[in-house]
């Protein structure tokens with residue numbers, strides 16, 4: 001199961017034609033406390049490149065679950081990571097999933113969602129759900145393609161991040177990703 005196939009079937013939800021690189025996975029999981037967090041959530045796990053990195057660096061006893069909206073990718077994820085909890089759902093419903101695993105707040109969110117492909121109501125609903133589930137001081141990391149900064153939805157998302165979080169930092173560009181991308185690291 002490839003991201004390209006999923007993109008051809010549902011471009012607006014998938015937002016990528018290639019799986020993210022390991023370099024981008026390392027970048028998105030660094031400096032947001034994944035290694036010390038007690039509760040970690042991944043949005044839009046896709047083929048699991050970020051999941052592998054989270055599993056590599058997280059504390060053995062951390063609570064971690066992933067969310068993936070596409071039934072095909074969710075099926076694939078379950079066979080690849082049989083011991084990792086996955087919700088086949090929209091990240092908009094993260095609060096219900098958190099309650100289901102017996103937790104109240106998230107320390108670190110690693111997000112693979114294609115924000116520049118989303119309309120404004122969906123961006124708002126995902127950001128509101130994120131802010132209500134993240135603990136004060138909690139970290140949220142998401143990636144963006146360089147060319148996405150030129151799209152109206154990409155520009156709008158950048159503005160919304162600045163309005164929603166107390167700090168937003170931009171990582172160096174990962175040039176060896178296809179296409180080149182960078183990470184927004186945000187603190188609530």
Ligand SMILES: C[S@@+](CC[C@H](N)C(=O)[O-])C[C@H]1O[C@@H](n2cnc3c(N)ncnc32)[C@H](O)[C@@H]1O
Nearest residue numbers: 013016019020044045046068069070090091112
């Ligand atoms: C750009 S792909 C990233 C996949 C993977 N993390 C990577 O970097 O290769 C975006 C993923 O987000 C999923 N997705 C889109 N909207 C979603 C939503 N509202 N909730 C959860 N997952 C969603 C898509 O199905 C897709 O797998």
